Every structure is written in C-alpha cells, then in structure tokens.
Amino acid sequence: MPPGAPCPRRYPDRSMFLKRLVACAALLLSAAGVGAVTLLQVSSSTGAVPTTARSGPSAPPDLPARATTPRSREAGRDRAEERDQAERRGSETDIDWKKSTAVGLPTAGELIDGVRLPAEGRHYFTWDPVRWTASNDAGRLYGTDRLIRMILDIAEAHAGANPGAPRMAVGDLSRRYGGSFDGSYGVLQEFGVGGGTLGHYSHQNGLDVDVYYPRSDGLERGPDSLEDIDLDLSQKLVDRFVAAGAEGVFVGPNTGLTGPTGIVQPLDRHDDHIHVRLPPL
Ligand SMILES: [Zn+2]
Numbered sequence: 001m002p003p004g005a006p007c008p009r010r011y012p013d014r015s016m017f018l019k020r021l022v023a024c025a026a027l028l029l030s031a032a033g034v035g036a037v038t039l040l041q042v043s044s045s046t047g048a049v050p051t052t053a054r055s056g057p058s059a060p061p062d063l064p065a066r067a068t069t070p071r072s073r074e075a076g077r078d079r080a081e082e083r084d085q086a087e088r089r090g091s092e093t094d095i096d097w098k099k100s101t102a103v104g105l106p107t108a109g110e111l112i113d114g115v116r117l118p119a120e121g122r123h124y125f126t127w128d129p130v131r132w133t134a135s136n137d138a139g140r141l142y143g144t145d146r147l148i149r150m151i152l153d154i155a156e157a158h159a160g161a162n163p164g165a166p167r168m169a170v171g172d173l174s175r176r177y178g179g180s181f182d183g184s185y186g187v188l189q190e191f192g193v194g195g196g197t198l199g200h201y202s203h204q205n206g207l208d209v210d211v212y213y214p215r216s217d218g219l220e221r222g223p224d225s226l227e228d229i230d231l232d233l234s235q236k237l238v239d240r241f242v243a244a245g246a247e248g249v250f251v252g253p254n255t256g257l258t259g260p261t262g263i264v265q266p267l268d269r270h271d272d273h274i275h276v277r278l279p280p281l
Helices: 014-046 063-089 145-161 231-243
Strands: 101-105 108-112 124-128 168-170 208-212 248-251 264-266 273-277
Touching: 124 145, 145 168, 145 208, 145 231, 231 248, 231 273
Parallel strands: 124 168, 248 264
Antiparallel strands: 101 108, 168 208, 208 273, 248 273
C-alpha cells in the first residue's frame, strides 16, 4: 500500500481484507513510533518529563517549557522586589555585626569595631538632628553591638505592644571611631530650631543614643513642639530603656516623664528627645 493511501473499508475476500488490515496497522504503528521518539527528544532537551500521548499531537512539545518560564520569572521578580524593599528599609540583615569595644568615657572616649545602624528598619527610622530631616547621616549612627541590639529589640517590642504607633525615631549615636562629636559635626537643632547645642558633649564611645519622642499625630519625624509629643508612648519608651539596663535616661524637664531616681533624670535641652546611656561592661 503506498504511503498516504487511505485505509480501505471494504474488500472482496477475507484474506485480502486481513493483509490490508495488517499493512494499515503497521503503517499507523510506524507513524506513532516516529511521533513518540520525536516527543521524547524534544522533551528531554527541555528537561520536561513526558506524561501521556495527549501531550503529543494535542499539545506542542515545548508547551511545558513555556508554561514554567513565566512562573520562574515571576518568582525571580518577587525575590528582587523583596531585596529592593529590604534595602529601602535598611533591613537588619544588612548589619555588619562585630564585637565592639567602648573605650574610655562617653565624654572622653573612642569606639573600636563599632556597628552601624542602617538608616531605617522595620520598626525604626533615623532622624538627622542637624538638618532636621530623615534619615540621619550614616557617619552618626555607630554604636557598640550591645547598643545596636538594644535599639532594635526595643523598637520591635514597642511596635508589637503599640500597634499603629509611629516607628521609633533614632537620632545620633557615635561617629565611626567615636571621639569628639562637637559642633564641628553640625549644630544640633532643638524642635527644629537652629542655634541649639553645638554638638554633643558625650556620644563618644558607642554607648549613647538619642531617641526622639513619638508624635501624637503619628508622623515619622522629630517633634516640632512640646504639644507634638505623645507622652504616653514616650513614657513607655522610657520604661523600656530602664528595663533594658540603661545607666542613664535623660528626659526633658518640661515633659513630666519619670522613672527610677538616679536613672531617669531631667536635663535641659532634652525636651524633644530622650538620651539613653548604656553602662560599660
Ligand atoms: Zn544625646
């Protein structure tokens, strides 16, 4: 029977019918065999596992490959977006942890192997006291690993206990190697008004951090007046710093914030932020 000839339906005798039937069946099996081999070759080149004959004629052999490509692209895009968001947030996973050493005193010291707090995190943002804007300069955000850990832990606990509260506002820590942090590094604002303190007297050995009082309007910025301060949230932060083992928590004399005598102390020029000091080890 010539290739391509249609299989006959009626034959004059039985033997002729059987011969034609066998020839026709052989032709069909041969065609199916070629098709199966082709499918296996294409499938193995795409790495897809052939399932049934249904994926042959009714579905192009490259369909599985085309079907997986958008999924993998999508997953890659998701991962890239997560990384971008983490970088924008200054994810805590970006922190280069080291064992730091605070040398000398907060008022006359230095910092060895300081850890830099990222510009912002999930539960905190940083506030530049010189430019009175977010975020703070990276060179002003170094502390001992113990101080950085305390900031992250308290920011997280504060957020968890106060849903809807603004993220904790972190101001200056120390410079990269500690040392003087005087007016040559910028004039500190108070309530966003220039001409305030000429730099820090302390903040020299990675044990000090300034935290701006949370605002009652929920904005993530330093308070611009006493009326902006959420005193309830502020007292909760003071309490957390005391519980975390702070040696000193300096608060504004006009805020009314309180705590254990000798630890929580009113101090001039702290009406817009808390100054927290960890004890040396
Ligand atoms: Zn301070």
